[in-house]
Amino acid sequence: MAKQGECAICGAIGPLTRDHVPPSSVATLRGHQESKRILHALRGLDDGKPVRKTILQSGNITETICQSCNNNLLGGRVDAEFARPTNQLVAAVRSRVHLPSFFPLVFRPESVLRAAVGHILAMNNQPPSVPAPDSVAMREFVLRRAPFPEHGLALMWFHPFNRTVLWMNFIHSQGFMENLGGAFLMKFFPLGFLLLFPKKGTLEIPPQVTRLDLLAAAHGDTDITERFRLRTILRSDWPEGPSGLEANFGGNTPGVVVTPRAGHYVLKA
Ligand SMILES: [Zn+2]
Numbered sequence: 001m002a003k004q005g006e007c008a009i010c011g012a013i014g015p016l017t018r019d020h021v022p023p024s025s026v027a028t029l030r031g032h033q034e035s036k037r038i039l040h041a042l043r044g045l046d047d048g049k050p051v052r053k054t055i056l057q058s059g060n061i062t063e064t065i066c067q068s069c070n071n072n073l074l075g076g077r078v079d080a081e082f083a084r085p086t087n088q089l090v091a092a093v094r095s096r097v098h099l100p101s102f103f104p105l106v107f108r109p110e111s112v113l114r115a116a117v118g119h120i121l122a123m124n125n126q127p128p129s130v131p132a133p134d135s136v137a138m139r140e141f142v143l144r145r146a147p148f149p150e151h152g153l154a155l156m157w158f159h160p161f162n163r164t165v166l167w168m169n170f171i172h173s174q175g176f177m178e179n180l181g182g183a184f185l186m187k188f189f190p191l192g193f194l195l196l197f198p199k200k201g202t203l204e205i206p207p208q209v210t211r212l213d214l215l216a217a218a219h220g221d222t223d224i225t226e227r228f229r230l231r232t233i234l235r236s237d238w239p240e241g242p243s244g245l246e247a248n249f250g251g252n253t254p255g256v257v258v259t260p261r262a263g264h265y266v267l268k269a
Contacts, residue, residue, distance in 0.1 A: 007066035009121050010143055011128035016063040017070045019122035021166060021189040025083035065122045073142055074118045080113035081108055087192045102153040113154055116193045118142045120184045124168040134182045134197045151196050154213035159192040161236040171249040172239055179203050208234045210223035
């Protein structure tokens with residue numbers, strides 16, 4: 001019998017269905033040989049160990065959303081749209097010996113952002129009955145197609161690593177806590193997504209990231225071609241592993257890191 005509870009997106013009480021990150025529509029690595037080839041294609045980049053030798057694990061599964069949210073807000077066409085840029089990237093790294101500095105990705109920014117926020121909500125351990133402002137704004141965006149919260153940033157970047165990280169509702173800070181914001185992180189090969197809600201000061205954004213929120217605001221759900229940065233990649237543990245004056249505070253919301261064949265463990269940032 002299905003687990004009963006409160007849907008993490010719409011708040012309805014009833015049977016819960018499974019959500020999967022990465023979504024099953026997203027292509028994953030095909031084992032040792034392919035990883036070796038991608039490693040070769042990325043050779044010379046500033047981060048030493050792009051893709052390790054093992055295959056990406058099946059990912060993380062939660063039972064947190066109702067059938068309707070699963071079918072209508074995620075899954076089906078929505079996840080197919082979500083998978084488009086991912087699968088283009090996978091195809092690009094599969095077919096090339098050397099990766100270009102920029103790669104043209106074709107996708108619908110609003111659909112990709114809505115699906116990303118939906119999966120992030122499904123992974124969030126905070127039920128809708130707890131009225132946290134950032135989570136409420138994210139639900140409005142997914143459920144009622146409200147604009148993405150004006151003060152929020154949605155970042156997307158190339159993540160050529162098999163490290164899968166889900167960390168919900170933590171605080172990311174920079175510069176002796178002068179700048180900080182609420183953060184929701186979901187990343188898996190080959191893309192990372194970070195939602196940031198600045199609370200104080202200005203959060204500095206690395207040049208390698210694409211502002212998905214700005215693309216969605218400017219282009220809505222029309223197909224765009226975005227020159228996506230493949231070289232000068234972010235390090236594999238950004239942003240959950242802070243460096244310099246960055247810090248992260250998880251409170252009582254631990255994250256999940258899925259590493260190949262290592263199972264799940266609680267993230268200690
Ligand atoms: Zn629901």
